Amino acid sequence: MPEGHTLFALARDLHEAFAGTTPEVTSPQGKFAEGAALLNGHDLLRATSRGKHLFVEFADDRWLHVHLGLIGSFTVDSHEWTAEVPAVGQVRLRLRTDQHIADLRGPTLCEVATPEKIDGVLARLGPDPLRPDSDPDAAWARISRSSRPIGELLMDQAVLAGIGNVYRSEVLFRHRLSPFTEGRLLRRASWRLIWDDLERLLPLGVATGRIVTVEEQVLEVEAALGRGGVPHLTERSSSVYRRAGMPCPACGSKVRTRVVAGRNLFWCGLCQRRR
Incomplete structure (x- = not known):
């Protein structure tokens, strides 16, 4: 699953490409056609992230809320688009201007939300080390x-x-x-x-x-x-992640693994004894 730095960079790229424009918003796959219609024709004001959530604000209090989940991707391409560009793969959402195309594929969540709903999502999230306003x-x-x-x-x-x-x-x-x-x-x-x-x-x-x-x-x-x-x-490279059974780079003992919070945790049983 993409971690917070990936969403932060994605929000930056989307903001730089589309903020201040009125992109064409479509759903080539068709699964998000109603949501795309609600955003199409509205100015895109900004794109931000908090943790693993992406928020794109449009004019008239309309927000796009995306969570990529395990397999989702959101690509931003820069080009002079003068003709129709075929969608490659199952594109849930496409943003397009004459200079940029952004395609969203395979997200866990893709919805149009109200400001109140976005505030509720933010209230449930902890602080993000990438955001300067985090405590x-x-x-x-x-x-x-x-x-x-x-x-x-x-x-x-x-x-x-x-x-x-x-x-x-x-x-x-x-x-x-x-x-x-x-x-x-x-x-x-x-x-x-x-x-x-x-x-x-x-x-x-x-x-x-x-x-x-x-x-x-x-x-x-x-x-x-x-x-x-x-x-x-x-x-x-990593020190312990996905290195189960391999020597710890600090002490040489075997790196261990155990499922914690639904994912394989990796640690050195000898080095990591400090509580």
């Missing part, structure tokens, strides 16, 4: 009262928006924290280490389009961005 104390208030393990809480979008299985496994390893520590037993300082690290890592995912968590690559990407360059990573 880490809002997440801490939930974590510090919970008997659930931190490895589960980090996946709860009502606690923290945008974090998925990869960031969950990797950030806990980076700070040598046991994923099975109950939230109420986690130190506040440990929580701030997690939050501050996510604030550091997620923008690197936005910049590269890849999840960057291994410190050597983190430093490489930060250096490239500091020089004004565009970092390019040929492959994604």
